[in-house]
Amino acid sequence: MTQFSRLAVLMRPIRREMLMGLALAVLASLANFGLLFLSGWLLAAAAVAGLGGIVAQNAFNIFLPAVGVRFFATVRILARYLERVVTHDATLRFIGRVRAWSFESLIPQAPAVLARQRSGDMLFRFVSDTDRMGQFYLEVMLPFAVAAICCAAYVVVTGLFSVSAALVLATSLLLCGTIIPLIAAKLSACATAQISLQQDIMHADLTEILQGMGEFMFLGAAGSVQEHIARQQTNIRVCRQKVLLLEGGARFLITLIGTLSAVAMLALATHAYHAGTLSAACLPMLALGGLAAFDVVGPLPAAWQLLGHVRVAAQRVFAVCDQPPCVPLPAVTASPVQPLDLCFCNLGMRYPEANYWALRHANLLIRQGEHVALVGPSGAGKSTLINLLFRFYDYQEGTASFGNVDLKNVDADTMSQHVGIVAQDFHLFLGSIRRNLMIARSNATEDEMWRALKIAQLAEFVRAEPAGLDTLVGEEGICLSGGQARRLAIAQVVLRAPAWIILDEPTEGLDAQTEQDLMAALLAALPPQATIMCITHNRKVAGLMDRIVRVAEGRFYEVGRAP
Numbered sequence: 001m002t003q004f005s006r007l008a009v010l011m012r013p014i015r016r017e018m019l020m021g022l023a024l025a026v027l028a029s030l031a032n033f034g035l036l037f038l039s040g041w042l043l044a045a046a047a048v049a050g051l052g053g054i055v056a057q058n059a060f061n062i063f064l065p066a067v068g069v070r071f072f073a074t075v076r077i078l079a080r081y082l083e084r085v086v087t088h089d090a091t092l093r094f095i096g097r098v099r100a101w102s103f104e105s106l107i108p109q110a111p112a113v114l115a116r117q118r119s120g121d122m123l124f125r126f127v128s129d130t131d132r133m134g135q136f137y138l139e140v141m142l143p144f145a146v147a148a149i150c151c152a153a154y155v156v157v158t159g160l161f162s163v164s165a166a167l168v169l170a171t172s173l174l175l176c177g178t179i180i181p182l183i184a185a186k187l188s189a190c191a192t193a194q195i196s197l198q199q200d201i202m203h204a205d206l207t208e209i210l211q212g213m214g215e216f217m218f219l220g221a222a223g224s225v226q227e228h229i230a231r232q233q234t235n236i237r238v239c240r241q242k243v244l245l246l247e248g249g250a251r252f253l254i255t256l257i258g259t260l261s262a263v264a265m266l267a268l269a270t271h272a273y274h275a276g277t278l279s280a281a282c283l284p285m286l287a288l289g290g291l292a293a294f295d296v297v298g299p300l301p302a303a304w305q306l307l308g309h310v311r312v313a314a315q316r317v318f319a320v321c322d323q324p325p326c327v328p329l330p331a332v333t334a335s336p337v338q339p340l341d342l343c344f345c346n347l348g349m350r351y352p353e354a355n356y357w358a359l360r361h362a363n364l365l366i367r368q369g370e371h372v373a374l375v376g377p378s379g380a381g382k383s384t385l386i387n388l389l390f391r392f393y394d395y396q397e398g399t400a401s402f403g404n405v406d407l408k409n410v411d412a413d414t415m416s417q418h419v420g421i422v423a424q425d426f427h428l429f430l431g432s433i434r435r436n437l438m439i440a441r442s443n444a445t446e447d448e449m450w451r452a453l454k455i456a457q458l459a460e461f462v463r464a465e466p467a468g469l470d471t472l473v474g475e476e477g478i479c480l481s482g483g484q485a486r487r488l489a490i491a492q493v494v495l496r497a498p499a500w501i502i503l504d505e506p507t508e509g510l511d512a513q514t515e516q517d518l519m520a521a522l523l524a525a526l527p528p529q530a531t532i533m534c535i536t537h538n539r540k541v542a543g544l545m546d547r548i549v550r551v552a553e554g555r556f557y558e559v560g561r562a563p
């Protein structure tokens with residue numbers, strides 16, 4: 001399927017609104033044509049009546065064009081207004097659909113596939129590119145459809161009065177509506193593609209630069225970064241100038257041809273008048289009608305240009321959305337059942353594109369309700385176990401089961417209902433403590449939030465803040481200390497109360513007393529059937545668990561209880 005046929009599929013649910021917008025746009029353009037056409041007639045009628053006196057006034061009905069002019073003027077205003085409302089509403093709905101569809105397509109790719117993309121590039125694709133795709137209806141399809149329908153109508157109406165004038169009009173409209181804009185679009189295609197590419201790179205670079213601004217300052221590289229951005233901006237400006245120049249040239253040619261064609265139509269009509277086949281009133285009518293006809297082809301050069309931009313934008317968005325997920329969705333999804341035991345048997349796991357095994361011949365059994373510490377050196381494979389459990393990555397050898405079902409038959413969504421995690425690189429959202437807690441559980445009551453904060457040893461701090469639960473945490477929890485942010489992440493998982501809790505270095509950044517209080521409160525608060533898997537380098541924390549499992553070189557070794 002081409003990009004445009006895929007866009008058409010996305011448009012399907014709003015096609016009624018889109019067709020209504022088209023009908024109104026056609027009506028407004030036809031009313032505009034009718035207004036100018038009849039204005040010409042009215043002018044001629046008034047002139048003839050003035051010159052000819054009473055006899056001519058009786059012979060010429062001046063009231064009919066006057067009523068027609070008022071009618072078309074009213075219809076044009078109403079139709080134009082309604083067209084704006086309907087087409088903009090359809091456009092916004094369409095952009096919403098494109099965004100929702102893209103987001104849905106990305107979910108199975110998170111986090112493994114998305115981690116390969118640059119975040120600035122992704123932002124650009126899902127903000128600017130989706131906006132561009134949304135413009136397809138309003139600024140590409142609509143002008144083309146309106147031009148095609150109205151031009152045919154104008155030529156037919158003109159042909160009723162003068163066939164030769166209609167032929168001149170048809171030729172000029174064809175030239176202005178297709179050939180000139182098409183040539184302009186072809187000539188600027190390369191610059192259009194360059195703009196998209198350069199903007200893409202610049203946005204990705206800018207996001208990275210803003211995120212690492214501090215580091216650039218420390219490294220004394222701020223000046224070179226500024227130059228880099230300025231160079232990119234110059235490249236984009238040069239390409240944009242070329243595109244604008246071509247678009248402006250096409251517009252100028254269209255205006256010129258429109259005027260010349262109106263003059264030619266007037267000349268032909270004058271000739272017909274002298275030959276006695278056309279009345280005097282038709283002369284200005286045809287000339288003004290001819291000019292009005294060019295109003296609908298005026299937006300076409302911009303529409304052809306935008307067509308190129310939309311194609312590139314759609315290609316970029318579809319390219320990301322079409323990437324296969326790292327873990328194929330199970331053909332038949334299974335739901336884990338009690339007891340929620342985790343069992344790895346001779347498991348082998350290799351990350352995509354890695355030429356070594358992160359886990360190999362790994363055997364592990366964790367029963368529901370157990371509290372297990374995972375210890376081991378950096379790079380041993382502890383986080384890999386989490387990645388497998390959440391179905392972010394797949395294993396290639398051996399078997400794994402959770403809750404008596406094969407892990408390969410469980411999807412990430414199901415796993416997240418059973419397993420909660422406080423990851424090492426947890427993410428807090430911009431907003432208040434309340435908002436972050438409600439992301440974990442949207443229907444949590446205030447009492448439940450305070451209880452979770454108390455267990456996470458954060459209630460005292462939040463209570464002391466004037467805004468309480470509405471205290472803002474800043475982006476990535478920047479307004480909190482590292483230890484407070486981690487405890488808020490712990491409160492989130494407590495609030496969710498999953499059957500399995502994975503804590504990755506839960507007490508990092510905490511003083512000895514808070515660490516002790518936190519672990520004691522957490523263990524006391526959890527129901528007996530809750531399983532804890534605690535990844536830690538802290539011997540004291542490991543000692544609080546029932547068992548210690550050592551991870552080394554991709555295998556699990558039972559160590560027993562901590563001393």
Ligand SMILES: Nc1ncnc2c1ncn2[C@@H]1O[C@H](COP(=O)(O)OP(=O)(O)OP(=O)(O)O)[C@@H](O)[C@H]1O
Pocket residue numbers: 351352354358376377378379380381382383384385
């Ligand atoms: N996304 C990835 N792509 C390729 N290799 C990876 C990826 N993530 C981890 N690895 C590799 O897999 C191995 C196990 O890494 P893992 O993150 O599981 O270690 P870890 O025990 O959690 O270490 P740490 O205690 O430092 O967090 C390492 O050799 C690491 O380089």
